[in-house]
Amino acid sequence: MIIIMKNSATTQQIAQVVARVERDGFTAHLSQGEERTIIGVIGDDRPIDRSIYELYEGVEKTVPILKKFKLASRDFQPEVSQFRVGGVKIGGKELVIMAGPCAVEGRTKLLEIAHAVKEAGANCLRGGAFKPRTSPYAFQGMGEEGLEILAEAREQTGLPIVTEVMSTEQVPLVAKYADILQIGARNCQNYALLTAVGKSGHPALLKRGMATTIEEWLMSAEYMLAQGNRRVMMCERGIRTFETATRNTADINALAVLKHLTHLPIAFDPSHATGKWEYVLPVARAGVAAGADCLLVEVHQHPAEAWSDGAQSLTPERFHTLVTQTHAVAAAIGRA
Numbered sequence: 033m034i035i036i037m038k039n040s041a042t043t044q045q046i047a048q049v050v051a052r053v054e055r056d057g058f059t060a061h062l063s064q065g066e067e068r069t070i071i072g073v074i075g076d077d078r079p080i081d082r083s084i085y086e087l088y089e090g091v092e093k094t095v096p097i098l099k100k101f102k103l104a105s106r107d108f109q110p111e112v113s114q115f116r117v118g119g120v121k122i123g124g125k126e127l128v129i130m131a132g133p134c135a136v137e138g139r140t141k142l143l144e145i146a147h148a149v150k151e152a153g154a155n156c157l158r159g160g161a162f163k164p165r166t167s168p169y170a171f172q173g174m175g176e177e178g179l180e181i182l183a184e185a186r187e188q189t190g191l192p193i194v195t196e197v198m199s200t201e202q203v204p205l206v207a208k209y210a211d212i213l214q215i216g217a218r219n220c221q222n223y224a225l226l227t228a229v230g231k232s233g234h235p236a237l238l239k240r241g242m243a244t245t246i247e248e249w250l251m252s253a254e255y256m257l258a259q260g261n262r263r264v265m266m267c268e269r270g271i272r273t274f275e276t277a278t279r280n281t282a283d284i285n286a287l288a289v290l291k292h293l294t295h296l297p298i299a300f301d302p303s304h305a306t307g308k309w310e311y312v313l314p315v316a317r318a319g320v321a322a323g324a325d326c327l328l329v330e331v332h333q334h335p336a337e338a339w340s341d342g343a344q345s346l347t348p349e350r351f352h353t354l355v356t357q358t359h360a361v362a363a364a365i366g367r368a
């Protein structure tokens with residue numbers, strides 16, 4: 033259930049309601065909107081007597097949330113969530129572009145591509161130090177050394193870093209270096225990891241699992257929100273379908289559906305969604321048109337030499353075109 037406070041509700045009235053929620057054994061999550069405060073009452077599946085809460089001063093009304101996800105829903109928070117990562121505002125009017133190689137492949141190469149993507153207009157730098165590879169014999173990432181290199185790139189370019197964390201044990205280490213913790217498609221329903229990232233309070237980017245429904249994916253986000261972490265964004269990266277012409281199928285629908293269902297900022301990864309660099313630009317444009325707040329794009333100075341995902345990596349020049357064109361699409365739909 034949510035408790036919608038009146039516009040005129042005082043801090044003290046809000047505190048009294050929160051105290052009652054807690055006395056009843058539930059957790060109170062506050063959503064402080066521009067106009068009013070909404071209190072999310074979360075607990076087990078016990079029925080809640082809503083009428084009790086409506087007796088409190090400052091309460092306008094109580095509403096049950098019928099969806100399985102509660103804190104992620106627009107009922108709990110009507111406005112899109114916004115948060116800052118370094119100097120970058122996520123969830124604002126401005127399209128945010130995160131770019132970089134699939135994996136950190138060494139200091140010189142990473143620093144070079146970091147400067148190149150910045151020059152081309154990226155707002156954040158991506159790059160995996162821990163790589164979830166299908167084969168145990170494939171390059172698994174540079175580990176902590178890769179994280180150190182990413183931190184050096186941030187120092188040089190000022191770009192915040194987004195990088196993947198693959199396990200619960202890695203959370204403190206990756207959080208020490210990263211500005212945004214990426215949870216990969218393969219870990220979308222790793223509830224222990226989601227809980228740990230939630231507890232860390234660190235900004236998180238949650239990729240959609242290859243076969244997770246939108247509701248399941250939102251429930252995964254809910255795991256982090258339930259731990260009090262509000263800085264969570266969703267990232268559509270393509271799903272498995274019968275189609276083999278592309279690596280995955282970009283679920284453009286999901287972007288529109290998410291915008292409707294959730295206040296969480298939405299990212300779109302046209303690189304993994306298509307798997308082929310030729311399709312990255314047109315599909316990225318479509319993603320922005322459908323409502324993505326943010327893009328996550330793989331860029332490599334020599335895609336043919338990349339240690340992973342070269343086929344879907346753009347050169348810095350092509351990436352520059354993507355930046356220009358996606359910003360034009362953003363402007364056409366009233367975004368900055």
Ligand code: PEP
Pocket residue numbers: 134160164215216217218239269304
């Ligand atoms: C990646 O971003 O490089 C990655 C491994 O993505 P996903 O988890 O979407 O496959």
Ligand code: MN
Pocket residue numbers: 134135304330340341
């Ligand atoms: Mn990749």
